[in-house]
Amino acid sequence: MPRAKSICLTARCPRVTVRAGRCETHAPPPRTWRTSARNKNRPGDFHSRRATVLARDRFTCQRCGSKTELEVDHLVPIAKGGTWELSNLWVLCATCHRQKTYYEDRA
Template sequence: MPHKPKKPCAFPGCPNLTDGRYCEAHASQANREYNRYRRDPDSNRIYGRRWKTIRALYLAKHPLCERCLKAGRTVLAEEVHHIVPVAEGGGHEESNLMALCKSCHSAITIAAENSRR
């Protein structure tokens, strides 16, 4: 399958080409700035090292998007979704998690945000 052409790194002044948003040299710095200035400080406590381990184990057990599988498609899962959000009392238990591709996770998140309004 052909790959998309690489695009310039989004870090200001960086000439490197990358497949993602940032090149390898700037990815960790961009994440650090995002966590420091744009993300809710409580999220670092909730989604720390423990969550990363739980997420990696869950994706290893469930490598395919659960929502796409129900629709008859085979798509790799990239994200782990909390069925009941942590902010609303949900936990990191396996029964509260769902492996999803980026598009399904975005669709669920947008639907949830619209229902809260």
């Protein structure tokens, strides 16, 4: 059974709704996916690169040897001229990554 037509929710607008309870004039623009500034320049194959780096480093933190809470990190941060090349990526546990980031921000 078709749905009954309704009028726009905007005050004094008698037009029929099309999206979100509003007419074509007052309807919000369709949603678009936003890329955060942080990941804007990340390569499309990042997940395969991440898997490659994890396997290369044997799923082990390269600082302390931990095998839990692993993260892929840049040796030289992107903000300081680093790249997304495999040679600039390594595996760190969350604790070592936090420490490295803390000291990088202070340098």
